[in-house]
Amino acid sequence: MTYRAPVAEMLFTLDHAAGLARARSEGLYGDIDTETVAAVIEQAGAFATDIIAPLNRVGDREGARFSDGAVTTAPGYAQAYRTWSAAGWNAVSAEEAHGGQALPTAVWALTSELWAQGSMAFGLCPLLTHGGIECLERHGSDEIKRIYLPKLVAGEWTATMNLTEPQAGTDLALLRTRAERADDGSYRIKGQKIFITYGEHDMAENILHLVLARLPNAPEGVRGISLFLVPKRLIEEGGELGARNDLVCAGIEHKLGIHGSPTCTMVFGEGEGAIGYLVGEENRGLACMFTMMNNARLAVGLQGVAIAERATQAALAYAHERRQGRSGGSLSPSPIVAHPDVRRMLMTMRALTAAARGICYRAAVELDRANRATDDVERKAAHERASLLIPIAKAFSTDIGCEVASLGLQVHGGMGYVEETGAAQHLRDARIAPIYEGTNGVQAIDLATRKLAQSDGASAEEVLASIEETISRLRATGPALGDSAARLAEAKAALGRATAFMREAANDQAAILAGATPYLRLFGLTLGGAALAENALAAMGSNQDGGAYVALARFHAENLLGGTEGLARAVISGAASLGEAADAALAL
Amino acid sequence: MTYRAPVAEMLFTLDHAAGLARARSEGLYGDIDTETVAAVIEQAGAFATDIIAPLNRVGDREGARFSDGAVTTAPGYAQAYRTWSAAGWNAVSAEEAHGGQALPTAVWALTSELWAQGSMAFGLCPLLTHGGIECLERHGSDEIKRIYLPKLVAGEWTATMNLTEPQAGTDLALLRTRAERADDGSYRIKGQKIFITYGEHDMAENILHLVLARLPNAPEGVRGISLFLVPKRLIEEGGELGARNDLVCAGIEHKLGIHGSPTCTMVFGEGEGAIGYLVGEENRGLACMFTMMNNARLAVGLQGVAIAERATQAALAYAHERRQGRSGGSLSPSPIVAHPDVRRMLMTMRALTAAARGICYRAAVELDRANRATDDVERKAAHERASLLIPIAKAFSTDIGCEVASLGLQVHGGMGYVEETGAAQHLRDARIAPIYEGTNGVQAIDLATRKLAQSDGASAEEVLASIEETISRLRATGPALGDSAARLAEAKAALGRATAFMREAANDQAAILAGATPYLRLFGLTLGGAALAENALAAMGSNQDGGAYVALARFHAENLLGGTEGLARAVISGAASLGEAADAALAL
Incomplete structure (x- = not known):
C-alpha cells in the first residue's frame, strides 16, 4: 500500500477551485484562519493514512460477520473506531451545545473525504452518525437533544437511516412500516427495513435508528410518512443504557x-412493537430527511473522489515501478508511466479526480455561505447555488469514481x-x-427539474456566469494552458444551450427526464474544467511549482471536454x- | 435467471450488419446455406441456454479449487464439458482431416459468443483449445498433428497458452523460460508461467500446454523465442496416455x-525438465502465436458482447418487473422501464451491445473472405480488412462489455x-x-500503427468507404431513423480527419501513441453506428417487424455518436x- 493523504492538494483545491480563499477574504469564516484549517486537515490526513488505511484490505477480506442477530466487524475496526471518536473526529461539525466543534462544512467535507480515502467501508459509519446528528440538531425535541445528542457527538453511539423496504427504494411513497401512538407519548414501530448501513455492529454501545414509518390513517404517499428515533437499547431515567428495544438485525x-x-436487514416490532420517539412533526418525516440530504449527498460524492484518489495513487505507484517495453529509444525496459x-x-x-473534488468542495463552501453569510438574500442565493451543485457533486463524482477505479x-x-493487488477492491467499493443516497438518475432529475427552476433559473445563471469569469481569466494567460480557454468556452456554450433547452422545455416532462443524465454529465465536465482552471490560474500566479495543476487543467480541457x-x-x-x-427495442 | 440465447438477432446481424448475406450471394460460402447456419446456431443457443447458463452462478460462487497441484472445477463443469464435447461443439471450425466440421469462422464466432453468454468462465476452456487446434493445424509437424489433433478436436484433451511470466506480460521480449535440446529431438523446458487459463483442471484427461521459451544462445528479445508443445501427460507409442510430464500447477x-x-501458475521442469516438442521453427515461436491472434482476439471481443448481452437481458427483465414511481399520469407504480x-x-x-456484435461479426466474415475468396488480391485485401477490424472488435467490444455490465x-x-442478483457478477467477469489477449491499449496501438499502415492505408480507406455507402443509403430513408444519416456522416467525417492525422503523423510516434486509444474508440463508435444502420435498413426493407433495429440505430446515432x-x-x-x-502531474 502506498497511500498517503494528499493534504496539500486538498487544501489548495479548497482555497482556489472551491473559492474558500475568496470567501475567507470576505469574512465568511470569521476567526477560523488558514492555519487552523490546515492543521485540522493535516491531522485528519495522518489519521486516515496511519490508522484507517491499514484496515481497508482486512475489511474487504474478512468483511463484517453475522451470527444470531449480532454483527462482528472486521478485525481492528472497533478499536480504530474508538480511537477515532476519542480523538474528537466525530464532533468536527456538530454544534458546540452538544460537545461539537462547530467547524465549517468545508472542513467537515475534507475530513469526510479523508476517512473514505482511508477506507470507504469504515468511513460509512461516521457518515451515518453525522446525518443523525444533523437531523436531531434540527428536528429533535429538547429532550431528545439532551438525551441523545451528546452521545452521538462524542461517537459513543452511532446512528442509522432506515428508509428502504423491499418494495420501496427510490419510491418512498410505497413504504409500509407502521407506527402507532402509545399512551406515554412514544410510538410503537413495526416493519422491515433493508439495506441499512451499520444497522448492527460491535463498534459502539448503542445504535440510534432513524426510521421512516406510517401512522394509522396517515395520508397516502410521501405526505403520510413520519420520522422516529428508535434506539437499539432504551435509555433509562438517569441516562444509563437500559433494555434491548424490540428490534433485531435479521441478516x-x-x-x-x-x-x-x-x-443490514432490520426487523422492528416482532413482539409488542419497537419503542420509537417522534422526530419533527407527524407526517413530516420526509421533510426532516430532506434537511440532511445536502450534506449526505455531498459526502457520498466525496466517497467517489476518495476512491478515485486511492485508485490513482495505486496506479501511479505501479506505473512507476512496473517495467515493460522501451519508450523513446531506451535501451532497457521503461517504467510503464513513460x-x-x-x-x-x-x-x-x-x-x-481533481475536477470532481473541486466541484464537491465548491458545494461545501456554498453550504457554508448559506449558513454563515450575514445577508439574507445572499444566504438564500448561496443555498440555491449549493442545492444546484449537490446533485452534480454526488452523481458526477461517483460516476467518475467508478471510471477512475476501472482505469x-x-x-x-x-x-x-x-x-x-487491491485495484479491484477500489472498483468494487466505488460501484455502490x-x-x-439517491441513484444518479434521481440526482440528474433533481438537477434538471427542481434545481434548474430555483428562483426562475437564477442559481444556474450565476454558476454559468462564474464559469464565464474563469474563461475570461484563462484567455489572459500564456501558452502553458494550450487551448484550455477555447475548449472550456465551447463546453460552456454547449452547457448554456442545454440549460436553455431544459428551461424552455419546463412543461415537457418527457424531454427533461430523457435529457437529465447527459445534462448532469455535461454540467459536471464543464464545472470540473472550471475548477481545474481555477487551480491552474492560482498556481501560475503564485511562486510555488504549479506544474501539476496546469498540466491537469490543460489535459482535461483538450482531451475530456471534447x-x-x-x-x-x-x-x-x-x-x-x-x-x-x-418500445420495440425494450420489449421482453 | 431469465437468459435466452438471442439467436434471431444474432443471425440477422450476421446476415446484414456483418454482410454474410452479400458474401453468400457472391458464392463465398459455397454450399453452406442459410438453413444450415441457422440450425447450427439454434442448437448452440439451446445448449448455451439449457446446459451452460445454469453453471454460471455456481461457477462464480464455488469457483475452481486448488489443492496439492490439482484443480477441481465447480460442480457441474466437468459433466457439462463432456456433454458439450461429445455433442461435437469443439469440432465446429477444425479441419475435416482431424475430425473437424470445417464450418466457416463466422459460424464458429457465433457459437463462441454463445458459450460465453452461457458462462464466460466455462467458455474460456474451449476458447483456449480452439487456439491450440489452430496453432497445431498451421505449425505442427505431421507427427504432432497425427498424435494430438484428433484428441483436441474431439475435446477429449484441452489446450493452454503459456506466454506470461511475472516480469513479462505485454513485453514478451523479457521472458526467461528456457528450453534445451535433448538427444531424441525433443526439448526440456524449465521455467515459471503465470496467468495460465485452465492450466490445470479436471474436465479432460490430458492438457496440452503451448509454451513460449528460449533456446540456449537464442537471439535476445522477441526474435529468440520458440514455441513448444508440452503435454501434461506424455503419450506412449500406441497413443495411450503415459507418465506425468515434469510440470505442475503451483496455485x-x-x-x-x-x-x-x-x-494457474505453472512450473515446468522442477526435475529433469518438462519434455516438450518444437512447434514451427526454432526462434519463430512468436510468429506461430501471431497466426492464432486474429481468432483469439475476435473471440475475446465476443466475450465482451456476450456479457453485455447477458447483462442487458437481466436488466430488461428487472426493469419490466420492478415497480417504482409513476410515469405519465399512471395511478399505480409503473415498471421502471417506463x-x-x-x-x-x-x-x-x-x-x-448490438454495435459491438456487428463489428465482431463483420471481422469474422472478412476472415472467412480471407480464407475462402478465390482471388488472391481479394484474399489479401480481406485479410487486411479483417486485421484492421480485429483490434477494434477486441477493444471496443470488451470496453463496452464493462460499460454495459455496469449500467x-x-x-x-x-x-x-x-x-x-447476478448483475454484479457480469461486471466482475467482464472486467478481465x-x-x-493483449490489453486494449495494445490493441489501439496495433490499430494506429501496423494496421493503418497496411497497403499504404488501403484497408482503412476501404472500411471508411463502406461506411460512406451506408450513409448514402440512410439518406434515402424516411423519417423513422431521425437524424441518423446526418449524425453518422459527422462521425464518419471526424473519423476521416483523425485517420488522416494518424497517417500523416506516421513518423511522429509520440503523437500516434498518445492518440491511439481515443482513435480506436472513435472508430468503434462509428463502425458500430454503420452496423446498426445496416441492420435497420435491412429491417425496413423486409416485411418483418424491424422496429427494434430501427430504434437502436436511431438511438445510437442521436445519443452516442455525439x-x-x-x-x-x-x-x-x-x-x-x-x-x-x-510530468509534474504524474510524479510520485
Missing part, C-alpha cells in the same frame, strides 16, 4: 464491495484483476456510490429516440 | 471474476450491488476482457498534453 447482505460495512497510452489513463484519472485496474494489467457538444445534443434530442420509438 | 489466482475458470432515464440506460446497453448493475439499483468530434480532437491534440507537460 446482512453479501455485496460486491464495501464488505467492511454491514448492510508510455503515452498509460499516461493518458493516468492523466484521465488525475484530472477527473486504475487497467493500468495494473493482469495484476489488477488479482484481488491481492452511484446507487445509494465530448460536451455531443452531450448537449443528447440532451436536446434525447426524447425523440427514447419514447414510443424505443 | 491458482484469487480473481475479481471468472471464478469458474482456474488461472421511466426515461431508465430507458436511456437500457437503450445504451442494447445499442452498444446493468445500475438499472437494478441497490439489488444490483447484492451478489445474489479489456486486459487479456462524442465522436471530441474523440477526434483528443486524437489530434493528445500528444501536447501527454508529453513532458504531464
Whole structure:
C-alpha cells in the first residue's frame, strides 16, 4: 500500500477551485484562519493514512460477520473506531451545545473525504452518525437533544437511516412500516427495513435508528410518512443504557464491495412493537430527511473522489515501478508511466479526480455561505447555488469514481484483476456510490427539474456566469494552458444551450427526464474544467511549482471536454429516440 | 435467471450488419446455406441456454479449487464439458482431416459468443483449445498433428497458452523460460508461467500446454523465442496416455471474476525438465502465436458482447418487473422501464451491445473472405480488412462489455450491488476482457500503427468507404431513423480527419501513441453506428417487424455518436498534453 493523504492538494483545491480563499477574504469564516484549517486537515490526513488505511484490505477480506442477530466487524475496526471518536473526529461539525466543534462544512467535507480515502467501508459509519446528528440538531425535541445528542457527538453511539423496504427504494411513497401512538407519548414501530448501513455492529454501545414509518390513517404517499428515533437499547431515567428495544438485525447482505460495512436487514416490532420517539412533526418525516440530504449527498460524492484518489495513487505507484517495453529509444525496459497510452489513463484519472473534488468542495463552501453569510438574500442565493451543485457533486463524482477505479485496474494489467493487488477492491467499493443516497438518475432529475427552476433559473445563471469569469481569466494567460480557454468556452456554450433547452422545455416532462443524465454529465465536465482552471490560474500566479495543476487543467480541457457538444445534443434530442420509438427495442 | 440465447438477432446481424448475406450471394460460402447456419446456431443457443447458463452462478460462487497441484472445477463443469464435447461443439471450425466440421469462422464466432453468454468462465476452456487446434493445424509437424489433433478436436484433451511470466506480460521480449535440446529431438523446458487459463483442471484427461521459451544462445528479445508443445501427460507409442510430464500447477489466482475458470501458475521442469516438442521453427515461436491472434482476439471481443448481452437481458427483465414511481399520469407504480432515464440506460446497453456484435461479426466474415475468396488480391485485401477490424472488435467490444455490465448493475439499483442478483457478477467477469489477449491499449496501438499502415492505408480507406455507402443509403430513408444519416456522416467525417492525422503523423510516434486509444474508440463508435444502420435498413426493407433495429440505430446515432468530434480532437491534440507537460502531474 502506498497511500498517503494528499493534504496539500486538498487544501489548495479548497482555497482556489472551491473559492474558500475568496470567501475567507470576505469574512465568511470569521476567526477560523488558514492555519487552523490546515492543521485540522493535516491531522485528519495522518489519521486516515496511519490508522484507517491499514484496515481497508482486512475489511474487504474478512468483511463484517453475522451470527444470531449480532454483527462482528472486521478485525481492528472497533478499536480504530474508538480511537477515532476519542480523538474528537466525530464532533468536527456538530454544534458546540452538544460537545461539537462547530467547524465549517468545508472542513467537515475534507475530513469526510479523508476517512473514505482511508477506507470507504469504515468511513460509512461516521457518515451515518453525522446525518443523525444533523437531523436531531434540527428536528429533535429538547429532550431528545439532551438525551441523545451528546452521545452521538462524542461517537459513543452511532446512528442509522432506515428508509428502504423491499418494495420501496427510490419510491418512498410505497413504504409500509407502521407506527402507532402509545399512551406515554412514544410510538410503537413495526416493519422491515433493508439495506441499512451499520444497522448492527460491535463498534459502539448503542445504535440510534432513524426510521421512516406510517401512522394509522396517515395520508397516502410521501405526505403520510413520519420520522422516529428508535434506539437499539432504551435509555433509562438517569441516562444509563437500559433494555434491548424490540428490534433485531435479521441478516446482512453479501455485496460486491464495501464488505467492511454491514448492510443490514432490520426487523422492528416482532413482539409488542419497537419503542420509537417522534422526530419533527407527524407526517413530516420526509421533510426532516430532506434537511440532511445536502450534506449526505455531498459526502457520498466525496466517497467517489476518495476512491478515485486511492485508485490513482495505486496506479501511479505501479506505473512507476512496473517495467515493460522501451519508450523513446531506451535501451532497457521503461517504467510503464513513460508510455503515452498509460499516461493518458493516468492523466484521465488525475484530472477527473481533481475536477470532481473541486466541484464537491465548491458545494461545501456554498453550504457554508448559506449558513454563515450575514445577508439574507445572499444566504438564500448561496443555498440555491449549493442545492444546484449537490446533485452534480454526488452523481458526477461517483460516476467518475467508478471510471477512475476501472482505469486504475487497467493500468495494473493482469495484476489488477488479482484481488491481492487491491485495484479491484477500489472498483468494487466505488460501484455502490452511484446507487445509494439517491441513484444518479434521481440526482440528474433533481438537477434538471427542481434545481434548474430555483428562483426562475437564477442559481444556474450565476454558476454559468462564474464559469464565464474563469474563461475570461484563462484567455489572459500564456501558452502553458494550450487551448484550455477555447475548449472550456465551447463546453460552456454547449452547457448554456442545454440549460436553455431544459428551461424552455419546463412543461415537457418527457424531454427533461430523457435529457437529465447527459445534462448532469455535461454540467459536471464543464464545472470540473472550471475548477481545474481555477487551480491552474492560482498556481501560475503564485511562486510555488504549479506544474501539476496546469498540466491537469490543460489535459482535461483538450482531451475530456471534447465530448460536451455531443452531450448537449443528447440532451436536446434525447426524447425523440427514447419514447414510443424505443418500445420495440425494450420489449421482453 | 431469465437468459435466452438471442439467436434471431444474432443471425440477422450476421446476415446484414456483418454482410454474410452479400458474401453468400457472391458464392463465398459455397454450399453452406442459410438453413444450415441457422440450425447450427439454434442448437448452440439451446445448449448455451439449457446446459451452460445454469453453471454460471455456481461457477462464480464455488469457483475452481486448488489443492496439492490439482484443480477441481465447480460442480457441474466437468459433466457439462463432456456433454458439450461429445455433442461435437469443439469440432465446429477444425479441419475435416482431424475430425473437424470445417464450418466457416463466422459460424464458429457465433457459437463462441454463445458459450460465453452461457458462462464466460466455462467458455474460456474451449476458447483456449480452439487456439491450440489452430496453432497445431498451421505449425505442427505431421507427427504432432497425427498424435494430438484428433484428441483436441474431439475435446477429449484441452489446450493452454503459456506466454506470461511475472516480469513479462505485454513485453514478451523479457521472458526467461528456457528450453534445451535433448538427444531424441525433443526439448526440456524449465521455467515459471503465470496467468495460465485452465492450466490445470479436471474436465479432460490430458492438457496440452503451448509454451513460449528460449533456446540456449537464442537471439535476445522477441526474435529468440520458440514455441513448444508440452503435454501434461506424455503419450506412449500406441497413443495411450503415459507418465506425468515434469510440470505442475503451483496455485491458482484469487480473481475479481471468472471464478469458474482456474488461472494457474505453472512450473515446468522442477526435475529433469518438462519434455516438450518444437512447434514451427526454432526462434519463430512468436510468429506461430501471431497466426492464432486474429481468432483469439475476435473471440475475446465476443466475450465482451456476450456479457453485455447477458447483462442487458437481466436488466430488461428487472426493469419490466420492478415497480417504482409513476410515469405519465399512471395511478399505480409503473415498471421502471417506463421511466426515461431508465430507458436511456437500457437503450445504451442494447445499442452498444448490438454495435459491438456487428463489428465482431463483420471481422469474422472478412476472415472467412480471407480464407475462402478465390482471388488472391481479394484474399489479401480481406485479410487486411479483417486485421484492421480485429483490434477494434477486441477493444471496443470488451470496453463496452464493462460499460454495459455496469449500467446493468445500475438499472437494478441497490439489488444490483447484492451478489445474489447476478448483475454484479457480469461486471466482475467482464472486467478481465479489456486486459487479456493483449490489453486494449495494445490493441489501439496495433490499430494506429501496423494496421493503418497496411497497403499504404488501403484497408482503412476501404472500411471508411463502406461506411460512406451506408450513409448514402440512410439518406434515402424516411423519417423513422431521425437524424441518423446526418449524425453518422459527422462521425464518419471526424473519423476521416483523425485517420488522416494518424497517417500523416506516421513518423511522429509520440503523437500516434498518445492518440491511439481515443482513435480506436472513435472508430468503434462509428463502425458500430454503420452496423446498426445496416441492420435497420435491412429491417425496413423486409416485411418483418424491424422496429427494434430501427430504434437502436436511431438511438445510437442521436445519443452516442455525439462524442465522436471530441474523440477526434483528443486524437489530434493528445500528444501536447501527454508529453513532458504531464510530468509534474504524474510524479510520485
